[in-house]
Amino acid sequence: MAKKKRKRRSKVPQQRTNTDEEMRPAVEPRAPWSRRTSSAAIGVVVVAVLVMVLVFATRSPTSPKGSTGSGSTGTPVAAIVKVTSVSPSTLAAIGIPSGLPQIPALPADTPVVESGGKPVVTYIGAEYCPFCAAERWPVVVALSRFGTFSDLGTTTSASNDVYPNTPTPSFHGSSYVSDYLVFSAAETETAQGQPLDTLTAQQQQLFSTYDTKQYTGGNGGIPFTMIGNLYAWAGSSYDPGILKGLSFDEIASQLDDPSTEVARIIDGSANRITAMICLLTGNQPGQVCSAPYIQQEQGKLKG
Amino acid sequence: MMDRVPRWASPVSLLLSLTGFAVSTYLTIAHYTTPETLVCATSGTVNCERVTTSAQSMFLGIPVAVLGLAWFAAMTALSTPAAWRSESRLLHLARMLAAIGGIGFALWLVYAELVLIGAICLWCTVAHVMAFGLFVVSVITAPDLLARS
Numbered sequence: 001m002a003k004k005k006r007k008r009r010s011k012v013p014q015q016r017t018n019t020d021e022e023m024r025p026a027v028e029p030r031a032p033w034s035r036r037t038s039s040a041a042i043g044v045v046v047v048a049v050l051v052m053v054l055v056f057a058t059r060s061p062t063s064p065k066g067s068t069g070s071g072s073t074g075t076p077v078a079a080i081v082k083v084t085s086v087s088p089s090t091l092a093a094i095g096i097p098s099g100l101p102q103i104p105a106l107p108a109d110t111p112v113v114e115s116g117g118k119p120v121v122t123y124i125g126a127e128y129c130p131f132c133a134a135e136r137w138p139v140v141v142a143l144s145r146f147g148t149f150s151d152l153g154t155t156t157s158a159s160n161d162v163y164p165n166t167p168t169p170s171f172h173g174s175s176y177v178s179d180y181l182v183f184s185a186a187e188t189e190t191a192q193g194q195p196l197d198t199l200t201a202q203q204q205q206l207f208s209t210y211d212t213k214q215y216t217g218g219n220g221g222i223p224f225t226m227i228g229n230l231y232a233w234a235g236s237s238y239d240p241g242i243l244k245g246l247s248f249d250e251i252a253s254q255l256d257d258p259s260t261e262v263a264r265i266i267d268g269s270a271n272r273i274t275a276m277i278c279l280l281t282g283n284q285p286g287q288v289c290s291a292p293y294i295q296q297e298q299g300k301l302k303g
Numbered sequence: 304m305m306d307r308v309p310r311w312a313s314p315v316s317l318l319l320s321l322t323g324f325a326v327s328t329y330l331t332i333a334h335y336t337t338p339e340t341l342v343c344a345t346s347g348t349v350n351c352e353r354v355t356t357s358a359q360s361m362f363l364g365i366p367v368a369v370l371g372l373a374w375f376a377a378m379t380a381l382s383t384p385a386a387w388r389s390e391s392r393l394l395h396l397a398r399m400l401a402a403i404g405g406i407g408f409a410l411w412l413v414y415a416e417l418v419l420i421g422a423i424c425l426w427c428t429v430a431h432v433m434a435f436g437l438f439v440v441s442v443i444t445a446p447d448l449l450a451r452s
Contacts, residue, residue, distance in 0.1 A: 033399070033442070033445040033446050033449050034446055035446050037442075037446075038442040038443050038445060038446060041403070041438075041442050042438070042439055042442060042443075045406055045410065045435065045438065048410055049410070049413060052410075052413055052414055052417045052418065053417065055417065055418060056417035056418065056421075078421060081419075081420070081421030082421070084419075085353050085357060085420050085421055085422065087350070087352060087353050087356075088352060088353075088356045089352060144358065145358065146358060147358050148358050148359065148419055178358065179361065179363065179364055284364075285361055285364075287334070287356060287360070287361075287366075288356075
């Protein structure tokens, strides 16, 4: 074989005329990028786009990661997307509704709550708890303006508690990425009361320190929500009864309709949480935090 | 060798770059003023406002529209007739790598629209199509351009 190769090379003319070279060079340098590579690269891009379009077109039948609760039955991904992408114009139209419970600011000397150099928003709840079910909706709507959830699940509250089978997102097994903050969430029990997530050391410390009579008015009540070192509260921002009789998809679908009571309450609560988070992130991103209703609410929150 | 590079490559790539630049300028203006300025549906699957105000509209703290503007500006410079005529291997390599980087980022944005946001921004799609066109022109012409220089 080696001989053959040498023989082939020797066939290449040592001298060529200019005309020959212009028409077709016999020895082309080995191209770092061949035509086959070009075709393959274009094919890869086209296939990638087709796969994404296919996923988009056929994604309705099942939940992204299934459900963890008792009453959930394969909530469409499209419904979850409705929760994580409520239109800014809807949120602006709703603003901050009257009647939301007061949330006093934490003392000014409250230590900073950070992780990896970013401020931390903490949520601690349980899937059986109907007030947690209610509070997750505005928390998800608000946080989705600062980052991206992955594998957000769905569940319902316990069937044998008040406001039974309230549909809700679940943070169990989900993740959240943001340029501005870290979201630290735990669902401690399933809808049937079985153990689920274990609190991290930081979650445990915040929960035992701030979910107390001194700060939230309750002793270990859930849901416990804490916006960095600025605000902390226990319980839901609204009466879970407004969700009675509605499915996950029905609630999610109403979030972008400012004329509905569901949107007014959930989006309104989300707007107030957004205003708090904006205070935490130094009003970043400006696209979210510069909205007049957010600025106005911040004035009230600062007192 | 220049003869083996299609004559259409230069004008087509320049047209794609300029169109993308114009669309990115429009999206950047909308970003810094109000998303309602975009002539686009605001409900249903096609919803520019939902996409341009989503968390994915920023990348490392920089608006994606601004990144698109910068990228199309660079591609415009790399797509001028003089750039296509150039014998500089580095320049042709830069065009191809920029085109690959651009389509890679566009794919991420399409994924964000279809999977994470669940809405499509028509103006963004025009920019993505221009990026795809530039990618095709760049990789089709790359074998000859890189071999000759």
